[in-house]
Amino acid sequence: MGKLESIKIRFLGGVREVGRSAVVLNSEHSGVLLDYGVQVDRDPDFPLHIPPKDLDGIILTHAHLDHSGGIPIFYFRSKLPLYSTELTLRLSKILINDFLKLAGYYLPYEHPELEAMVDNGIFVEYGETFQVGKFRVKFLEAGHIPGSAQLLVEVDGKKIVYTSDLNVLETRLLKGADLDYGEISAIILESTYAVEDHPDRLEMEKLFVGRVREVVEAGGTVLVPAFSVGRSQEVLCVLEAHGFEYSVFMDGMALEVNEIMLQHPLYFRDYALLRRALEKARWITQWRERREAVRQPCVIVSPAGMLKGGAAAFYVEKVAKEKRNAIFLVSYQIPGTPGRVLLEQRKIYSNGKLKPVEAEVEKFSFSSHSGSKELKTLLKTLQGNPVVYTVHGEDESCQALARWVEEELGFKAYAPKPGEIFEL
Numbered sequence: 001m002g003k004l005e006s007i008k009i010r011f012l013g014g015v016r017e018v019g020r021s022a023v024v025l026n027s028e029h030s031g032v033l034l035d036y037g038v039q040v041d042r043d044p045d046f047p048l049h050i051p052p053k054d055l056d057g058i059i060l061t062h063a064h065l066d067h068s069g070g071i072p073i074f075y076f077r078s079k080l081p082l083y084s085t086e087l088t089l090r091l092s093k094i095l096i097n098d099f100l101k102l103a104g105y106y107l108p109y110e111h112p113e114l115e116a117m118v119d120n121g122i123f124v125e126y127g128e129t130f131q132v133g134k135f136r137v138k139f140l141e142a143g144h145i146p147g148s149a150q151l152l153v154e155v156d157g158k159k160i161v162y163t164s165d166l167n168v169l170e171t172r173l174l175k176g177a178d179l180d181y182g183e184i185s186a187i188i189l190e191s192t193y194a195v196e197d198h199p200d201r202l203e204m205e206k207l208f209v210g211r212v213r214e215v216v217e218a219g220g221t222v223l224v225p226a227f228s229v230g231r232s233q234e235v236l237c238v239l240e241a242h243g244f245e246y247s248v249f250m251d252g253m254a255l256e257v258n259e260i261m262l263q264h265p266l267y268f269r270d271y272a273l274l275r276r277a278l279e280k281a282r283w284i285t286q287w288r289e290r291r292e293a294v295r296q297p298c299v300i301v302s303p304a305g306m307l308k309g310g311a312a313a314f315y316v317e318k319v320a321k322e323k324r325n326a327i328f329l330v331s332y333q334i335p336g337t338p339g340r341v342l343l344e345q346r347k348i349y350s351n352g353k354l355k356p357v358e359a360e361v362e363k364f365s366f367s368s369h370s371g372s373k374e375l376k377t378l379l380k381t382l383q384g385n386p387v388v389y390t391v392h393g394e395d396e397s398c399q400a401l402a403r404w405v406e407e408e409l410g411f412k413a414y415a416p417k418p419g420e421i422f423e424l
Contacts (some may be wrong), residue, residue, distance in 0.1 A: 005156045007097040007424040009186070009372065011416040013037065013047030016395040018192060019066045022047035023162065023391075024055075027155045029340070030133030033058045034087055034151060034162050034188075038069030040099070045068045048419055056133030060084040061164035062148035063091035063229055065099055072096065072109040075116035085139065086123040087147030091229050094256055098242045102309065124149075126178070135235035143167040143177040145230035145366050146267045146372035150177065158185040158424055159384075165190050165392065167367070168374045169201060172237035173230065175269045177370075183384035186424055190369065191393030191415075194401035198371040208364045209242040209327065215360070216246045216297045220324035223359075225312040225339060227305035228253040228330050230368060233261060233280060235301050235330055238366075240277035251284040254303055258283075266306045284311070294318040305331035307338035307348075320348050325359035330366045379405060387415040387424065 001150035005419045007027050014021030019039035025032050027349035031054050060068055060082060074080055084092070096114050100107060124130055126149065135155045142148040144165040153161040161184050166177040181187075198204075212401050215222050225378075226232040232254035239248060250258070259279050260287045266269040281301070284290055293300055296316055316338075333339040333424045338349055346361055347354045371377070379388065390398040390413065398415035405413035414422065 007155055007158055007160070008421055009160070009188070010421045011389070011391065011418060011424060012050060012417050013418060014066070015391050015394075015416045015418055015420070016398050018392055018394065020045060020047045020070065021067045021164070021392055022070070023188060024050055025135065025153060025155070025160065027134050029119060030135065031055045032132045032135050032137075032153075035059070035061055035067040035164065036070040036073070037064070037066040038099075040065050040069065044103055046071070046073070046108070052080055056135075057081045057083060057133070059137060059151060060088055061142065061151065061162070062145055063088050063095055064145065064165070065095055067164065068092040069096060069099055072113035072117045075093070075113045075120065076109070076380060079120055081122050081132070081403065082120050083122050083124050083132065083137070083150055085125065085267070087148040087260070087267050088149070089118060089121045089123070090260050091147060091257065094253065094260070095229065098253060122315050140180070141175060142179040143170070143174050146174065146261055146264070152181060159183065160185060160424070161187040162188065163189050165192070165368070166370055167379060168370050169267055171201065171234060171368070172205075172241055172270070172273065173234040179378060179381065181382070184382065184386045185384065186387040186389065187382065188389045188391055189375065189401075190398045191375070191390040191401045192369040193367065193371045194375055194390065194393050194397040195372055196237050197373050198367050204364055204366065205238050206240060208328065208330075209239060209244055211362065211382055212239070212244065212299055213246075215324070215326045218324055219297050220322070220326060221294055221297060221319050222299045222326045222328055223312065223315045223319040224301045224328050224330055225305050225307050225316070226254070226301055226303060228303040231305060231331055231366065232303065233258065233278070233302050234366060236277035236281055237270075237273050239299065240280065242271060247296070247301045248281045249284050249293045249298055250281045250397070251290065251300065251302040252304075254301070255285070290314060305339070306333050307342065313338075316348055317350055320357040320359050323358045327357070327359055327361050329361070329363045331394060332367070333363075375401065376404065379409060386411055387422075389422070390415045398405065
């Protein structure tokens with residue numbers, strides 16, 4: 001038997017930061033790129049470059065821009081195969097299209113490259129194994145957003161798990177992540193909430209629905225700014241599951257996302273609940289309907305989740321003026337975003353000026369990432385003697401989790417830096 005080749009793992013982005021995730025695996029003359037995202041909370045910032053000629057293919061784990069938003073860069077001339085679930089590719093097209101509209105001249109690609117990316121898509125289902133160059137890859141459910149996948153990669157007798165973003169706990173929308181990895185040689189693990197636990201999900205749902213009811217029954221309007229992919233639909237499912245009986249409106253890009261999700265029932269934990277929740281909600285498509293909705297006791301669920309544009313930017317100005325109304329944030333608020341300013345200062349930007357908010361403001365944690373407790377439980381159950389690479393978290397989170405792994409579990413663990421290469 002010949003000598004086993006060493007595998008090189010190169011981290012191009014998404015390390016000691018959240019955003020622009022990208023990892024390259026190399027073995028001999030074969031290379032595969034796992035995600036290639038963009039940093040969206042400042043001027044668009046991309047991962048380190050890799051020439052398309054060095055790759056046999058690209059694998060996209062899910063639609064969020066911090067994993068998908070840089071991939072069109074590879075489609076000026078190359079015809080690299082792009083592997084993802086069908087739902088992921090369809091949702092990515094919507095999000096990148098929107099990104100092109102909003103970002104304008106900042107982006108190093110245009111619509112033709114996005115179309116070429118979609119044209120080179122190859123759809124893979126959960127549990128399916130496929131070959132990219134020397135790499136055998138299997139998709140596992142990630143529980144993060146609809147269509148999201150983890151990757152189990154086999155090459156030269158070694159097995160590597162790339163979790164991408166994952167949630168091991170089931171939600172109203174999705175099943176929890178599939179952790180059936182078997183014996184592995186390495187794991188590239190997200191660390192978003194490595195130092196923070198989430199509250200109990202069911203208790204949070206009850207609290208949220210209870211507060212929404214109180215406001216609506218007192219004649220108020222509740223605005224729920226929410227991400228268009230996943231969070232908007234989950235909020236509707238939570239309200240429906242708890243028997244919420246008042247008017248619910250939905251607006252913005254979430255409507256286009258709804259249409260696509262309804263065509264892919266197999267990705268959902270309870271498709272009947274999703275369908276019921278979306279059919280009961282009133283979909284807003286005209287300005288007249290927006291102005292009417294905001295004047296009545298109801299719930300309005302609308303992107304953007306951090307109030308950076310979208311229909312929610314219109315609603316927040318109207319809802320903020322009245323004490324009887326409420327703005328309930330259900331998504332992570334990046335520092336510096338209008339949502340974070342609202343949370344910390346109870347103020348919103350109106351005509352370029354910060355103005356105080358009369359409405360109630362509260363945050364409810366409906367995270368689509370595993371918390372510290374779940375990440376550590378996952379690590380404790382790993383089989384084999386894997387090397388652990390902590391990614392997709394703030395510097396402190398990645399380093400803290402890597403330290404914990406070495407001290408508590410005795411595995412080798414690293415919090416990589418951009419451009420760093422490891423041999424396995």
